[in-house]
Amino acid sequence: MAAGTQNRFSGAVTVFHEHRLPERATPAGYAALIDAYGLRVPWPRRLWATSERHKVYSEGGWRLLTPRHAPPATLEGHLTFALKYEGLDLAVLKRLFQAVGPAAVAALVRAKPTGRYARRIWFLYEWLLGAQLPLGDATQGNYVPVVDPALQWTGEGEASPRHRVTNNLPGTPSFCPLVSRTETLDALVGLDLAARARAVIDTVPQGVLSRTAAFLLLKDSRSSYAIEGEHPPQDRIQRWGRAIGEAGQHPLDLDELLRLQRIVIGDARFVELGLRREGGFVGARDHSMRPLPEHVSACPEHLRDLVEGMIAFDRGPAAHIDPVIAAAVLAFGLIYVHPFEDGNGRIHRYLIHHVLAERGFNPPGLVFPVSAVMLEEIDRYRAVLEDYSRRLLPVIDWRATESGNVAVLNNTADFYRFFDATPHAEFLYHCVWRTIERDLPQEAEFLRRYDAFCRRIEQLVDMPERTLDLLFRFLQQNGGRLSKRAREREFAQLSASEVASAERIYGDLFRSDTGY
Template identity: 75%
Template sequence: MERALNKRFSEAVTFFRGLWLPERATPVGYAALIDAYDLQVPWPRKLRAVSERHRVYSEHGWEILTPRHRPPATFEGHLAFALKHEGLDLAVLKRLFQAVGPQPIAEWIRAKPTGSYTRRAWFLYEWLLGERLPLNDAKRGNYVLVVNPAIQWAGEGVASKRHRVRNNLPGTPSFCPLVFRTEALKAMVDLDLSARAREVLGEVPKDILSRTASFLLLKDSRSSYAIEGERPPQDRIQRWARVIGEAGRHPVDAEELLRLQAIVIGDARFVTLGLRKEDGFVGGREHSSLRPLPEHISARPEDLPDLVSGMTAFDQEAAGQLDPVIAAAVLAFDFVYAHPFEDGNGRIHRYLIHHVLAERGFNPPGLVFPVSAVMLEEIDRYRQVLEDYSRRLLPVIEWRPTAGGNVEVLSASADFYRFFDATPHAEFLYHCVYRTIERDLPEEAQFLRRYDAFCQRIEQIVDMPDATLDLLFRFLQQNAGQLSKRARTKEFAQLTDPEVAAVEKIYLDLFEA
């Protein structure tokens, strides 16, 4: 068995488990371990392989390394390589530990009791599986971090004396997605967008600021419904806007999520409120047979209580140790992947973004960043981000269709919702926040300044009620600064030709210049 594995670890290939390599090379690290032990897990977003050329480059989801990076062709060699170079993929590690059992890990630790990678593997085995290896506590070796903060965002760290490591995982065994420290994310964090938002708002008069905040709140609520393909009445949009405006005031727990679902659904006659009792999926159905055509399969109902409990613990503990936007992405996108409710998951997913940002004081008091509006404008990119994980998750979930057109999940899948790579989600959310601060906030404040100036100048020409004045503005806005024939003969028939000309010039001076 060991000889066969060692041979498999050493094979150079051009085609690997359905994936083309940029050149002939030997898969290493997680790729080699997943293949050798036939682990049914979502592939990591980037795989590594070693070629015979002395050039390091990345292409088509592979990082091709040089011969000097080649690890020993053993289980221990590839695991140490993964921990050193690839960061932590907790879903892969848990399935790997379950596949190999305790003996290889224990033997490796006994052989290298002070090794940093052996002690990290030891801790991760016991943390992920909840099983104690037959080993005495470590007595020697400097304390090492479980998560390498140069590779992935991590928490503050708590000492584990047994393993002589500092557990800086940003979560619990029930919920711990991870985010890689990419150049894009580091650049965004360095911008200090929270301070930038306060700088932008510091230039806005208080009366304008109050109205800007109200407009952006409604904009986010309306956009969140539009993303779901819904056009609810104004009162529902305003009701959800009030809920978003209160984000961050209540901890996220099962009771709070149920409250939010009830508000989102409103009329629950045709929806069962609460955690799902059946399996679920996102996608379509064949017209003739109603056979499911899943694009994403949700967590199993029996796994939801523990997943929600893990999210609650993350919100109340680990989220406070991460960058606020990264923490918001982790919580919100994992929620929508788990899809704990029959309906309302999408809007609550976006609410959770506001919740974390407000709870951490990232956005100025009383102001909501309308990230849903950016998501709606960039809906294709938003969907691509959502599909980044779903596309890799779907092939490893075993399921069968039910007579009612649903899916029945046959394989254990809870770990795939506890642990996933949330890097593209964090990058996208940071992009949305950046857009709202650098574009939406100043543009809306500037619009209100111009609108006020428009109203003041119109009042110097003709007196009219505020509602009529606003209607006049809307007609001009809809017709590129000119009153339509209908408006001039009906709603504003009492305006003289010189007054119409003056009104149109005021609008063009302020909004079309």
Template identity: 65%
Template structure:
């Protein structure tokens, strides 16, 4: 099938689907296919084009190749280019298969029955659409990996004798986000953060580590609520903290997600528990009309059972083969895009990060990395990471407002949540985990060491209850090491000037140690 029979290009362009090219060039690969078949899918982050010069370069989200890289102007030509140079975008490929039809793909295989790219496309068609092409089983050709493991993260894989390929896709047809190998991710994985965390913990006495772990756990629980703009009572924070502390002990399935939702919601009088029974979105309402103004539209409620089943199957069967942080990013961000519940999705999304890390033994026993606290501190980066996919999907979701101020989705959208490029999410999560190990864990132990030293030295000088000792420390910590006139006249009126001066000196002496945990 020639692209010219769909929507032919007139030649080099400088603007393609509202995206400027760095110079006049001919879009190829996924860009050409999306345009020729008018596919309603988000385009890959980086598109490809053929430039006029003999220079390969990347600029303005375009990978510009030389004239010798130009593929044949056929469906097979551009698909082969995409697989060879651009990796797998399963959302684009599945939409293209539906648009082109089975015979067009079968013709590609018949034209090159032993070709690795043709057999990979053949496998992908039958895997993604769960439909068999009218082709006999392959009898020749070296077994080829479906995913190029040097370009995207993949599993060890299993062989498909019908296609003579190795299925190393990191998921199932029901849920399979992809992650590209980037210099950032390669560096993170090679750094072995889990080993670094064990080294940090090994230097901390057991009693101090227990107090550090308790603080970090509570900090993560509180931060997860604050990200959602909530300030719940302490007992609710502690209950959710306990749930986080137990992460990784039970397999994730729908029943477990429902149990966790009940814990995180608490008072469910005004919240429907369980899978949504109507649409869902993240955003605001018009102040005058009440019409939704979505930043993100959740999966249709009719698709939730299948999507959650795909997600939990990934967590059970596929995630163990991937790097723990990569698996946590795919599982957690996939969940929050699906947004299966009326409320509690954000906190459960962050719980799933803890679940994967704990289940895989990534974090030291008894220690929860305060990922939510880091996310809260980097909230703008977090939102940009979420928007890296949701904003690209939003233009393709057709919806109308309901009388209850909600949205009703009018088109098929489930593949937008099954297949997405999770590379930005993996990079963001890795950077958050690295900070908890490199900064937060050592800082909190240093803080507690300094605090303990302060207590010992002050206790040798004056005798006071623990409650007052804690208050004294907080006053000094909040007032740059100086005990304020108000504190001297009220809570510590019985303290002499000499004692106050000596306590300030003690604080200054240990400040260098605990200031790292401030």
């Protein structure tokens, strides 16, 4: 059946590939193209259709438009619909172009050589497949952006005279996840959190600020291990904290990633360092050691190219995207690829600090403890990670190996290069917002009150700094009261009136209604 014939596309349905529609409607755009050409790709996060009613609404993962929005039941019709309303899904587009072949795409362009959508399709075919269509250079038509900035976040524009388009894709053919514009992201970007962070620290005395920074750094390091269910010795936590504190100071390349892996792992006797040489998955095993994957990592033969694509993204396109969005794209890209046998999660979170520090988003010397927020909101964090893995898993063919691992049987590299990073960017922005609006000012205020506590106790009784801190910890752990054990042992030399005064001082500064 020739590409573009009407009987290739399905009509109105109520169930579409196990996806229930809110009402009887006709799939359109990417949904129709995936179905018509039998594409094995992760389904888009939202599917589109045109209903029989004149009502536009979203429900159950579908966006329904009116009959007047219905595209012609052709390759061009549904491609144009997708670009106009849905934005770019590069994984779908690449598999579609491979399925229909160059002749069908060239014919589409020849039919409308000056059309804005035809020229974008033409550019995307050559950019994604790295092969030219048998077409002469465009000579007419105003330049149009490849990525619609009203639908998705874009990179820096670069003219492509051959197609008379502006290439504003935020990546390269080796790595280019995309992020949709949403009300949530627009609102968070509009807060200018980098300026907010600077305003917060301007109110903090330098001595308190340096201690706040040290505490937040250690908190992030400890939380990053805790997310993985690990509780390593304090020296490893501090060593990883020092590495996080240096984020953004070293250019990102494979050697840097391997250096970070060695720091994370520490004792490498039972872990093979470097890029994986076998398959990888996240999940469990059954009683016979057969894998039960929730996520399958990229094939080992694709790792070097994918990592080089992420490095190229960091060195180029990331500099022209909002820093938090760029950090989400890079960090979650790495966690999906899972290039290492171990250490991926902590390096994934390190990359967030790398991008934010490299771009000057966070104040110098200060780390936003995003790992601590992720740990506190671990269910939401996992849901974000699973958002794509759940759609990716059905299109990966794999077999179990004798060692209880997985071996991938089909080419899946593009599914790690091109994914929708919208929920990841929204979640990371939420984490950054919380650290700036809550963690940073709360920790600084806590240290102010702690310093005031120490000064007032010193006026009451002379004791070493270490003993002062011990007194504070005992009061903190016992709701502002010195326990009988502490009064009889560590602080037996304090009089009853001194104990009462210490408890009163603590209560003045750390009453329950103050949040401390």
